[in-house]
Amino acid sequence: MSARSLTTLQELYRQAQSRLGGTPESGLEAKLLLLRCTRLKEERFLAEPDRPVSAPAETRLQRLVERRLSGIPLAYLTGTREFWSLPFRVSPGVFIPRPETELVVEQVLKLVTQTDGRILDVGTGCGNIALCLARELPRFKVLAVDVSQRAVAGARANAERLELSRVEIIPSSLFSKLKGRGLEGALDFIVSNPPYVSIDEWNGLEDGIKRHEPKRALVPGPTGLEFIARLIKRSPKYLKPDGFLIFEIGAGQDTRVLSLFDKRWKGVERVLDLAGIPRVIIAQYRGRQRRRNRKP
Numbered sequence: 001m002s003a004r005s006l007t008t009l010q011e012l013y014r015q016a017q018s019r020l021g022g023t024p025e026s027g028l029e030a031k032l033l034l035l036r037c038t039r040l041k042e043e044r045f046l047a048e049p050d051r052p053v054s055a056p057a058e059t060r061l062q063r064l065v066e067r068r069l070s071g072i073p074l075a076y077l078t079g080t081r082e083f084w085s086l087p088f089r090v091s092p093g094v095f096i097p098r099p100e101t102e103l104v105v106e107q108v109l110k111l112v113t114q115t116d117g118r119i120l121d122v123g124t125g126c127g128n129i130a131l132c133l134a135r136e137l138p139r140f141k142v143l144a145v146d147v148s149q150r151a152v153a154g155a156r157a158n159a160e161r162l163e164l165s166r167v168e169i170i171p172s173s174l175f176s177k178l179k180g181r182g183l184e185g186a187l188d189f190i191v192s193n194p195p196y197v198s199i200d201e202w203n204g205l206e207d208g209i210k211r212h213e214p215k216r217a218l219v220p221g222p223t224g225l226e227f228i229a230r231l232i233k234r235s236p237k238y239l240k241p242d243g244f245l246i247f248e249i250g251a252g253q254d255t256r257v258l259s260l261f262d263k264r265w266k267g268v269e270r271v272l273d274l275a276g277i278p279r280v281i282i283a284q285y286r287g288r289q290r291r292r293n294r295k296p
Contacts, residue, residue: 007052007053008049008050008051008052008053009034009038009040009045009048009049009050009051009053010049010050012034012053012058012061013027013030013031013034013045013049016029016030016033016034016061016065017029017030019065019069020065020068020069029068029074030065031045032074032078033061033064033065033068033074033077033078034061036060036064036077036078036079037057037058037060037061037064038053038057038061039057064077071206071207071208071211071212072208072212073096073208073209073212073213075090075096076090076091076092076096076212079091081096081097081126083097083099083101083102083128083132084102084105084128084132084135086128086131086132086135086162088126088127088128088131088158089126089154089157089158089161090126090154091150091154092212093148093150093151093214094125094126094148094150094151094154094214094217095125095126095151095213095214095217095218096126096213097125097126097128097193100248100273100274100279101128101129101193101248102132103248103271103273103279103280104129104191104192104193104246104247104248104280105129105132105133105136107246107271107280107282108133108137108189108191108244108246109133109136109137111189111244111246111282112137114188115139116139116140116141117137117140117141117188117189118140118141118142118143118183118186118187118188118189119133119137119140119141119142119143119187119188119189119190119191120142120143120144120145120178120183120187120189120190120191120238121133121142121143121144121145121191121192122145122174122175122190122191122192122194122231123145123146123147123192123193123194123195123217123227124144124145124146124151124152124155124169125146125151125154125155125193125217126151126154126155126158127144127154127155127156127158127159127167127169128158129144129191129192129193130142130143130144130155130167130169130191131155131158131159131162131164131167133191134164134166134167135162135164140188142166142167142168143167143168143169143170143183144167144168144169144170145169145170145171145172145174145175145177145178146169146171146172147171147172147173147174147216148171148214148216148217149171151217152169152170152171155169156169174227174230174231174234175234175237175238178238183238184237184238185237185238185239185240185241186238186240187238187239187240187243188239188240188243188244189243189244189245189246190231190235190238190239190243190244190245190246191245191246191247192231192246192247192248193247193248194220194227194228194231194247194248195216195217195218195219195220195224195227196218196220196224196225196227196228196248196249196250196253197218197219197220197224197250198219198222198223198224199219199221199222199224201224201250202215202218202219224250224253225253225256225257225260228247228249228257228260229260231245231247232245232260232261232265232283235285236264236285239285240285240287241285241286241287241288242284242285242286242287243284243285244282244283244284244285245265245281245282245283245284245285246280246281246282246283247280247281248279248280248281249270249278249279249280249281251277251278251279253278254270254278254281257281258270258281261283263286264285264286265283265284265285265286266283266284266285266286267282267283267284268281268282268283268284269281269282269283270282
């Protein structure tokens with residue numbers, strides 16, 4: 001990029017789009033990077049395409065384009081990822097929310113029949129599921145946990161920015177830090193976007209993901225089902241009778257995941273994403289079954 005020729009928003013945008021691939025997707029990325037560098041709103045960009053851009057802003061854009069071409073995810077460069085129409089701050093070391101995870105939020109909202117209750121989000125990452133549910137269900141108590149201290153700090157910061165600080169976010173590996181909180185048999189929903197990528201799948205992912213996104217947030221073990229198996233096994237301790245466990249799965253995992261449920265569960269079903277891929281599992285806890293007295 002030439003400092004002399006790139007003097008307006010439109011010129012900078014076109015050059016960045018071209019360098020990023022010249023596709024509609026690269027056009028969106030170019031716009032987001034440009035807005036980041038110029039600190040302008042999209043409305044100003046659209047209304048004033050011939051607005052001059054300062055040399056420092058142009059230099060910042062050049063650097064961000066170079067970093068994007070090196071494989072760094074766009075969300076880490078802009079510092080923000082939209083989810084459920086809310087802006088979430090993300091940073092390296094914290095998993096970037098994907099659009100398909102909105103299915104988890106959708107299913108909870110479809111199943112809610114009461115005005116208040118309790119929700120636990122396991123492996124909250126930047127807090128996207130927990131905070132969106134808190135926004136949509138203001139009378140629910142929402143607790144979110146993550147094993148990563150960095151993720152917990154980021155989720156708490158997002159909660160403050162979105163004015164949802166009533167959501168409690170704590171460091172915990174699955175349910176390990178929930179003892180003594182009175183949550184046994186008290187939750188209406190347990191939700192999660194768990195790590196579900198197998199080692200083989202991880203090895204086949206694009207380099208940008210492997211180099212920059214946290215492996216621990218993606219890969220739970222060799223098969224990709226290790227975390228999900230623990231989630232299914234331990235959730236009944238905390239769910240109310242007829243409470244729901246709702247979580248995301250990877251493409252092609254549905255049959256194996258369904259086989260992990262035992263007789264404690266009912267109404268286990270899979271929900272398809274927009275591509276027709278089973279993406280979310282819903283299961284309802286039956287409650288503790290009374291033992292029948294044996295005849296002597």
